[in-house]
Amino acid sequence: MYLIPSLIMFGCGVFGFITRKNMIAILISLELMLNSVDINFVVFNRFLYPDQLNGMFFALFAIAIAAAETAVAIAIIINVYRVAKKVDISEITKLKF
Amino acid sequence: MDSVGNLIIYAIAAIAIIAFSILAVTTKKILRSATYLLFTLLATAVIYFQMDYEFLGAVQIAVYAGGIVVLFVFAIMLTHKPGKDAEPLSSHKKWLGVGAAFAGAAVCAGALFSYGKFCCAKLLPGSGFDIKEIGSALLDTDKFGYLLPFEAISILLLACIIGGVVIARRR
Numbered sequence: 314m315y316l317i318p319s320l321i322m323f324g325c326g327v328f329g330f331i332t333r334k335n336m337i338a339i340l341i342s343l344e345l346m347l348n349s350v351d352i353n354f355v356v357f358n359r360f361l362y363p364d365q366l367n368g369m370f371f372a373l374f375a376i377a378i379a380a381a382e383t384a385v386a387i388a389i390i391i392n393v394y395r396v397a398k399k400v401d402i403s404e405i406t407k408l409k410f
Numbered sequence: 411m412d413s414v415g416n417l418i419i420y421a422i423a424a425i426a427i428i429a430f431s432i433l434a435v436t437t438k439k440i441l442r443s444a445t446y447l448l449f450t451l452l453a454t455a456v457i458y459f460q461m462d463y464e465f466l467g468a469v470q471i472a473v474y475a476g477g478i479v480v481l482f483v484f485a486i487m488l489t490h491k492p493g494k495d496a497e498p499l500s501s502h503k504k505w506l507g508v509g510a511a512f513a514g515a516a517v518c519a520g521a522l523f524s525y526g527k528f529c530c531a532k533l534l535p536g537s538g539f540d541i542k543e544i545g546s547a548l549l550d551t552d553k554f555g556y557l558l559p560f561e562a563i564s565i566l567l568l569a570c571i572i573g574g575v576v577i578a579r580r581r
Contacts, residue, residue, distance in 0.1 A: 314420070315457060316522055318427040322450065324515035329435030332507035337485055338440055341447050344478065345431055348454055351470075359461050366539060366547055369466055370556050376473050377563050381570035383478050387485045388578040394489045 315356040322349040336390050336400045340383065347379045419460055426453035440490060444482045451475050465544055 322345055329342030351372040358368025394400050427450055434446035451474040458467035551557050 315424075315461075318424040318457075320515055320518050320522065321428045322431045323518070324511045325431040325435045327514055328507045328511035331510055332504055333435070335440055337482065337489070338435075338443055341443055341482065342435055344447060344474075345434065345450065348451060348474070352454060352457065355458060355461060355463060355466065359463075365554065366544065367554070369463055369539075369544075370547070370559075372466055373469060374556075374559055374563055376469055378566065380473050380478055381567055383481060384574050385570055385577070387481055388574040390485060391488055392577055400489050 316353065319349040319352040319356070322346075322352075334401050334403055336393070336402055337387075339402070340386055340390070344379065344383065347375065351375050416460065419456065423453045423456040423460070426450070427457075441483070441486050444479060444486060447482070448475055448479045451479065462539070465539075465541060 326342045326344075326346035326349065329345065330339055333339050333342060354368040354372045354375070356368075358365070358371075362368075390400060393405060397405055399405065430446045430449040430453065434443050434450060437443050437446065451470065455467045455470040455475070458464075458470055547554060548556050548560055
């Protein structure tokens with residue numbers, strides 16, 4: 314029963330990732346997807362091996378990697394904004410400025 | 411997972427997760443979207459606390475709700491004019507997104523409900539983990555030790571710090 318909110322959260326993340334045009338909104342959708350996968354790791358650990366900690370450590374490392382990824386992605390977005398003055402992916406089409 | 415109080419807490423957290431994650435991807439204002447993401451992450455932390463993973467819930471609040479959402483808010487403040495709405499979606503792209511999301515969710519839901527024991531199983535009574543056990547497992551080199559990923563994560567974070575400084579530096 315913990316997997317159903319996680320499933321809906323992942324579906325929302327996919328929807329936002331496809332439909333949003335703003336780069337920061339896409340990153341927010343990506344965070345939703347990563348977070349739902351973290352919930353799944355912890356829930357399956359609890360269901361299958363309740364006396365071990367493997368899924369919890371996987372979720373812990375996934376949270377750390379998500380933090381690093383978000384920091385680098387936001388640095389890239391701010392740099393793109395500084396060069397091109399917009400964050401809309403339909404208007405940023407040249408990779409080399 | 412047997413007492414009524416636990417069930418009520420679970421229901422509140424699940425409804426909060428579902429409602430706020432739908433709102434986070436459908437709202438027009440980007441700052442509201444970040445706020446709804448914050449509420450979703452806090453409800454996730456509630457679920458971690460309820461499953462007796464207190465350390466993971468604390469990490470979730472500290473790193474996600476404390477770090478990443480603040481980073482998002484700073485980035486939104488730096489790159490957006492306040493009070494400007496997002497453009498309305500083109501309808502074909504919207505239906506493409508709805509179709510992809512529902513197709514993926516339907517496949518996962520079919521797999522989930524075919525294993526009926528997972529979607530409505532009661533939690534086993536877990537042995538509560540103390541922080542000492544987590545710490546010794548993090549720095550252990552045995553079979554269930556996590557020293558190598560720990561060090562790899564530390565190198566990744568160092569590379570991320572240097573990369574962030576190099577990318578965001580004003581030339």
